[in-house]
Amino acid sequence: MNASLVILALTVASFLLGFLRDLFIAKSFGLSWEADLIFVALILPMFFENFLGLALRDAMIPYLQKLRSQSEALFETVSRWLYWRVMLMGAAVSAVAIIASYWILNMLAPGWTDAQVAAGQIVFCVGAVLVAVQAVLYCQGALLNMDEVFILPMTRTVLLNAGAIVGILLFQPTGMVIFIGMLLPQLALILVQHRRIAYLRGDNKVETKGHGGGFGLAFAPVLLAAGAQQACILAERMFASYLEEGSITMLSFAFRIVTIPLTLYALSVLSVLFPRFVSSWNDGDLSGHAAVIRKGLLATLLFLVPASVVLCSFPQPVVSVLLERGQFGATQTDATASLVVLYALGLPAMGLALLWGRALLAQHQSRLFLVIMLVSSAFTIGLDALLYRPYGAEGLAVAFTSGVTLQALFMGLYVYRASPAGLAPGVLGRWLATAVVVATALHWLPSPHGLLQLCLYIGLVLCAFALGVVLLGERDLFKPAYWSMKKA
Numbered sequence: 001m002n003a004s005l006v007i008l009a010l011t012v013a014s015f016l017l018g019f020l021r022d023l024f025i026a027k028s029f030g031l032s033w034e035a036d037l038i039f040v041a042l043i044l045p046m047f048f049e050n051f052l053g054l055a056l057r058d059a060m061i062p063y064l065q066k067l068r069s070q071s072e073a074l075f076e077t078v079s080r081w082l083y084w085r086v087m088l089m090g091a092a093v094s095a096v097a098i099i100a101s102y103w104i105l106n107m108l109a110p111g112w113t114d115a116q117v118a119a120g121q122i123v124f125c126v127g128a129v130l131v132a133v134q135a136v137l138y139c140q141g142a143l144l145n146m147d148e149v150f151i152l153p154m155t156r157t158v159l160l161n162a163g164a165i166v167g168i169l170l171f172q173p174t175g176m177v178i179f180i181g182m183l184l185p186q187l188a189l190i191l192v193q194h195r196r197i198a199y200l201r202g203d204n205k206v207e208t209k210g211h212g213g214g215f216g217l218a219f220a221p222v223l224l225a226a227g228a229q230q231a232c233i234l235a236e237r238m239f240a241s242y243l244e245e246g247s248i249t250m251l252s253f254a255f256r257i258v259t260i261p262l263t264l265y266a267l268s269v270l271s272v273l274f275p276r277f278v279s280s281w282n283d284g285d286l287s288g289h290a291a292v293i294r295k296g297l298l299a300t301l302l303f304l305v306p307a308s309v310v311l312c313s314f315p316q317p318v319v320s321v322l323l324e325r326g327q328f329g330a331t332q333t334d335a336t337a338s339l340v341v342l343y344a345l346g347l348p349a350m351g352l353a354l355l356w357g358r359a360l361l362a363q364h365q366s367r368l369f370l371v372i373m374l375v376s377s378a379f380t381i382g383l384d385a386l387l388y389r390p391y392g393a394e395g396l397a398v399a400f401t402s403g404v405t406l407q408a409l410f411m412g413l414y415v416y417r418a419s420p421a422g423l424a425p426g427v428l429g430r431w432l433a434t435a436v437v438v439a440t441a442l443h444w445l446p447s448p449h450g451l452l453q454l455c456l457y458i459g460l461v462l463c464a465f466a467l468g469v470v471l472l473g474e475r476d477l478f479k480p481a482y483w484s485m486k487k488a
Contacts, residue, residue: 007272010154011264017161019322022256024168025178026323036245037120038175039252040109043237044097045130047230052093052131053138055226056086058361059219060142062278068146069282076199082215083139083200090135097128108234109248111241123175126183133186140193143200150272152193159185221366225373232380232403236396239388247393250332253323254339254397261307262350269299270354277362290421293359297424300351301431306465309435310458311344313442321451339397346401349408356411363418369411376407434468 029035060082068075097104101124105117112120141153160182167181194200240247273296280289311318315337324333360369380403387395416423438461448454 007150007154008264008269010151010158014154014157014161015260015263017158017165018256019260021161021164021168021178022253023323024165026253034175035249036109037116037123038178039248040105040237041120041124041127041175041179043108043234044104044124045127045134047234048093048131049134049138052090052135052223052226055219055223056135057138057142057145058226058274058358059215059222059366060139061146061275062282062361062364063215063218064142064146065275065278066282078215079143080200083143086139087132087136090132093135094128094132097131098125101125101128108238109241110238120175123179126176126179129183130179130186133183133190136190137186137193140190140197143197144193145271145275148275149196152196156186156189159189218366221370222361225366225370228370228373228377232377232384232400235381235384236400239384239396240393243388243392246332250336250339251393251396253319254336254343257318257322257336257340258311258343258347259350261303262347262354265299265303265351266354269303270296270358273299274358274362277359281362281364286419287421289362290419293355293415293419294421294424294427296355296359297352297427300348300355301427304348304351305431305435306438306461308344308347309439309442310461311347312341313439314448314454314457315340315344317448317450317454321454335393339393342394342397342401346404349401349405353404353408353411356408356415359415359419360411363415365414365418368414372407372410372414376403376410379403379406430469430472434465434472437468438464 025035025038029038064075064079064082067078101121102117105112105120105124109117137153137156141156144150144153163181163183163185164178165181167177171177236251237248240251273292276292277289277296280292316333319333319337319340320330323336324330357369357373360366380399383399383402384396387399389395391398412423441464442457442461445457448457
């Protein structure tokens with residue numbers, strides 16, 4: 001339980017630092033090309049972090065867990081083999097991105113002029129180095145998670161955001177300073193984690209022939225699925241580059257605000273539960289597997305439903321408190337707030353898609369997972385193309401929310417077929433009823449002003465949800481033993 005609290009604290013710290021970083025960016029650059037450049041330069045490392053990093057973790061844990069159940073020596077040898085190849089792959093991707101930086105920038109922001117692209121190349125190249133760094137860190141994190149070491153990998157995002165802030169405070173704020181500040185602490189973390197995983201420095205003791213192909217078959221569907229998901233974000237930013245200046249920044253800020261609670265949940269709770277999904281399924285413990293899924297469902301609703309209600313009810317105060325400084329004024333706040341509402345409507349669906357997607361992977365349904373991701377991504381990008389001209393940035397946000405909702409529905413249906421007790425439709429119904437009552441009550445309250453009133457309203461919402469779910473019979477949330485990570 002103590003470890004769980006530390007993980008949650010690190011996740012909260014990471015996002016507080018992340019927003020402090022974005023606050024400095026908003027204050028220094030406002031809604032300008034310079035701010036757009038920073039977020040465009042982040043697209044590639046974030047894309048490959050989610051494309052390679054998350055996919056690598058989601059494929060490695062089930063595959064290596066299965067090998068470990070057969071032989072510890074086999075597990076260590078294959079883990080070491082994968083680790084060094086991931087490092088080489090990440091370095092190769094970074095090198096290609098740097099060499100092709102001019103053409104990649106033109107592709108990511110086709111609405112920019114040649115002068116803007118040329119001016120942004122150096123910043124983009126420094127950001128491209130993060131691709132290799134994040135690939136290695138996610139591989140190390142997966143190996144550490146399998147040994148139930150969760151705290152050390154969680155420092156990754158804390159160091160990333162803290163490094164950017166230190167760079168901004170100590171030097172003149174520029175894109176170059178921000179990216180160098182992100183890069184250096186991450187390199188130090190790679191060295192620390194490498195020393196922590198002792199078997200990475202050992203010699204091969206077991207024949208690895210055939211395991212590369214076996215992992216490739218497990219990895220390919222997850223990688224393609226992650227690529228399809230990131231393609232949605234890339235397409236959204238590409239379409240936004242044709243809109244008015246600052247549209248990319250508005251979408252980035254709005255999405256970041258909405259995904260704060262999502263990432264708190266994913267990095268703290270889901271990252272710990274995922275190995276439990278895998279082990280309970282591999283052991284044939286169907287009741288334990290369903291119990292873990294239900295625990296994840298409760299955690300999803302706990303984090304995301306109240307957050308969605310707050311963001312939809314008070315978007316302007318939230319954006320104002322977080323971003324309205326310097327060049328980011330009331331006009332920018334109003335424009336960003338409308339996007340926050342549209343993204344927030346899909347926030348619970350984002351969490352359920354993450355939960356049920358991990359359940360499908362634990363059940364070795366990677367091909368089904370891929371098909372669902374491809375269908376929902378194609379649907380999202382198609383809506384982007386239809387909606388961006390008549391509705392602007394709001395149309396792009398609607399497309400994303402619609403696509404992720406479709407994704408969650410499909411995943412939930414298939415998880416329910418394999419583990420009916422884990423879906424718990426009654427739990428969903430009780431939380432939906434509570435959300436409707438709380439949202440209706442908030443409609444009649446005056447809008448909060450300032451940080452203090454906003455925090456008071458958030459506290460009232462949380463208390464209202466706690467009372468509502470208790471009255472409706474959902475008392476597991478208040479049992480400390482229920483949230484212990486030692487048991488399903």
